[in-house]
Amino acid sequence: MPVASPYAARLGEIPVERREAQILGSTTAYWVYGDDGDDGRAVPTVITVHGFRGEHHGLEPVVAYLPGVRVISPDLPGFGETPPIPGRAHDLSLYSGWLSEFARTVAPDAVILGHSFGSIVCAAAVAGGLRTPRLILINPIGAPALEGHKGVLTRLAVLYYSLGAKLPERIGTLLLRNPLIVRVMSIAMAKTRDPALRRFIHDQHDTYFSRFADRDVLHDAFVTSVSHDVRAFAGVIDVPTLLIAAQRDDITPIEAERRLATMFPDAELVEIADVGHLIHYETPAEAAGAIRRFLRLPVAPAR
Template identity: 70%
Template sequence: MTAPNPYAEQLATIPVARREVDLLGATTVYWEYGSPEAETTILAVHGFRGEHHGLEPVVAQLPDFRVLSPDLPGFGETRPLPGRTHDLAAYVDWLTAFAAEVAPGAVVLGHSFGSIVAASAVAAGLATPALILVNPIGAPALEGPRGILTRLAIFYYWAGAKLPSAAGEALLRNRGIVRAMSVSMAKTRDPELRRFVHDQHDTYFSRFADRDVLHDAFVTSVSHDVRESARSISQPVLLVAAQRDDITPIEKERELARLFPRAELVEIADVGHLIHYETPAPAAAAIRRFLAPSDAGTR
């Protein structure tokens, strides 16, 4: 990494340990932040093409919480699930197994693609006292304000899967394309923060196992959204949404909030789909307020 991490000093004060657990025939690698004795544990599920590092700026704002942050199957250090297509059912099975084995009773948090997986798992019965969705995918990606770019992305991932292996892998890991994705999502005008965001994507956005896993996950990300699960979730839900999100417009997030039986929507101004990088402090403040009534013994 070449850009300074503006959250490094805060992160340095939080204990962290790398851990492994065998689930569904593969080893899941995850990181435990904070004290095991913390009153509240959060199970954090990252977004598409990302891995656990992406949520660290939010973790940095929550030093008194215990956060368990796994790399999803096929991304980061977690290997793909053997014999499985990496579709929504596979990710839901994996998250449910992870929660039962490592984080029973944890509050579940999902960012972006992770919001789809987290919401679907909770709707299917994953036991949790509360659900937090950051930059939730609240409408089909093709209906977003950048629907044309989404169609280009569909072609890009299709080409990456269909080209000869070496050419397809090179296309999907192309640094110029990764940078273009990063530039399109970043909204901050702070040059140092923009450099950090781009450096994060340069460093971690191509840490997927292979092109088949990436293609499966992409198809899943554009074929589903949180609306499918919303009405089936009885737990309290916090939606942390961006007013300038190009993936799900804020109007759609407001509609999504009304679908849940018990939901609170917090809107953050002047940020897009990168709340976790650009505005982690307001997001963490919303999370802290949402989880404050913990002395009732439910978390």
């Protein structure tokens, strides 16, 4: 039985519509939250890019605290309801090119927002010429995944995804979708002590973490996620950038996020305490508040 979202009431007040776009010879599924401003009002538009193994649902808690903002949230190729791009390796070149084409097709000049793996994709696309007035990165990957105090865990993940790719297809896919391993990943990332919120987070990962198209796409995306980080692109991103970082992030330590912020020509760093790599689930109100200030929008009504 699905676990009720603590953000459902807020999200239910925001209209949402599923749409599709033809991007790079394939169909991208995306969701539009909020209205199009057809009554003449200026409505800010943000395109969001979710993290590794996730899909658009993951960023809905943040969307729930952004009333008055038009949010366009696609599933990455090979995840959720978006099929892989035919005949292409799903590497950083593919994902950044896909995002650039998607933005040009659906919402030119929208603000670009990426979480975790999405931060790498967004940074690469903007550095490569994607036009945007502002860039927002939540839990940005600001250091090499194979370095630092969590490097051993990352190497174990490399082994896990390599086995999933090399074993016979059925066995490899079962390993990659194993619910016990998914739950262990979820427990490792969650920092909240709120039992209801923990149940919601685990249910989200149980429901959506295995909605990848096939093991080849998943392996490509994983290799991309551990082979790149935002530092490679920061110096050439010439638009105002907001970094929303967690002080207990096991993927990128806060010290590395502080260094990352200094690499951008124009960046603001907002740190959130007592949370790890799941800002979007555990502290979406704080993240949305930072986004609203960055976009110079009024504070969302409290309830």
